[in-house]
Amino acid sequence: MIGIVDYGMGNLRSVEKAFQYIGHDAKIIDDAKEIKDAAALVLPGVGAFPDAMEILNKRGISNAIKEEVEKGKMLLGICLGMQLLFDRSFEVRETEGLHILKGEISEIKTNLKVPHIGWNSLIIKKDNQLLNGVRDGDSVYFVHSYYLSNGDLDDICATVDYGISIPAVVCKDNVFSCQFHPEKSGNIGLKILRNFAEMI
Template sequence: MITIIDYGAGNLKNVKHAFGRLGVQAEIRSDPDTLKQSRALILPGVGAFKDAMDTLSRLNLVEPIKEHADKGKPLLGICLGYQLLYEKSFEDGEWDGLGILKGEVVPFAHDLKVPHMGWNQLIKNPNRSDPMMKNIGDEEYVYFVHSYFVKPKQEDETLFFTKYGIPFSSASRKEHVIGMQFHPEKSSETGMKLLKNFVELIP
């Protein structure tokens, strides 16, 4: 079973619908036992980093997510869910994340309008070749809504960059753990191709 983690961070039905368009059944659940039994987890999210981590802790979902990753099962973080995969965020303070991936979540420069919202381009990391990049042309457009961005400690984990003031990591992969700063479920054909690539990684 593919499980979309429900921790009150919204946009769950759109994610479920996107998988449904691929002919893939994904269930929206918030109980730890279901997460432990899942073949793949989707961690979506819109909102504040600290509030999201507090809710994951309150629902006893932090350890099941970490255990899932430790077992080498596919995990996809979307938007805020991507940021939560990392060690730390500096959104309105300094907060610990899940620490599954190494790096930090930092604000855009003060002279840039935030949130970074709307359509922007994916730029392939020239040093990466990965099944998640299959059928994605250079500079295809995807849809963003975010005020902070991820700085991975290992730049070679980045699949795609996007330019907003500076190039930032808009999608990453380390083994079975994948993150997308944009919303694939709102990104038309390109988003569907990326979700299909993720589905094909699930054993």
């Protein structure tokens, strides 16, 4: 069972339905025991980084996620859920993240409209199982104002051009993340979710 972590900030139901649509068992979970019992984890999210971290820490979910990832359990972060995996964010105020991946989250500064909302074409940087069957130029759906501004270049599997280069897919070992919403990205997004599920 794929556990979709509920911490009060996210489009959980649409992620759950997307996995079910492609034939994989997924369930919304909200406590440390369920996190430990899940075969793999998805950390979705919509909202502000400081609020999200406060809830994760208060509920004891942060430590449970980190412990399971250290044991080798697969984790997929989506949108805000991706950003939470990194060291810190400067959204609203400087806030410590989960420290699962190395990097910092900063405000998008470009001559284009922010927030970055809509479809954008992926630029594939390196092969990863998460992107099996995804081609350079395939479009996915974004909604965000902050991005990974300082991360390990070796972990960046795909970017998009939005006046600046924005990391769109970042993967390391058993940790995978998408700045876009695969559950809202049509067949390409479903392909990415299927790739994740089939690696479990």
